[in-house]
Amino acid sequence: DSGVTQTPKHLITATGQRVTLRCSPRSGDLSVYWYQQSLDQGLQFLIQYYNGEERAKGNILERFSAQQFPDLHSELNLSSLELGDSALYFCASSVGSGLFYEQYFGPGTRLTVT
């Protein structure tokens, strides 16, 4: 158990809908990262927050947004969902914001868009 929690575990929704995925980092970790894992694209970095501020952006679509709250939990919002958004979404956390801080991954949220 990495200490990172993600809810919900599974989510099934229809195209065009909006969902929110939630992540609680390990105690003491200030950085939160979001990743998307799909069969055809592999594991792709979406976005990183450090202590409430956006720090890095990856291949995140404009329909997706994220934020990190004062209590350091983070939410990933996915809107106007398409079939291709079906994937596993992972949150990871680390103590600091830097390349060499180990990222601890949560168990993921499996999103299915029908």
Place this chain on the structure above:
Amino acid sequence: QQQVKQSPQSLIVQKGGISIINCAYENTAFDYFPWYQQFPGKGPALLIAIRPDVSEKKEGRFTISFNKSAKQFSLHIMDSQPGDSATYFCAGSTSGTYKYIFGTGTRLKVLA
């Protein structure tokens, strides 16, 4: 230029054998190369990582070999065990970018 190419896609090894997974990168600015292990239903977990100033790093049965001139690095699992059966991801990253570029993963199965 951001890609990390990983091979093979899947690998079957007998118990006690050596598992070898290869990765190649294009971005010469990469200066950190972690390997992650992912079991079914779980998130990836850091296994071992290397910086390009060394050619090899060993931790227990796991060894990373790094060839900077060829822009390649590989993971060797010695004395492979059924408990090593998992998906392995290599990645590359550059100081200051905060983001990892992952390979496509290798599904390893170690037969008992």
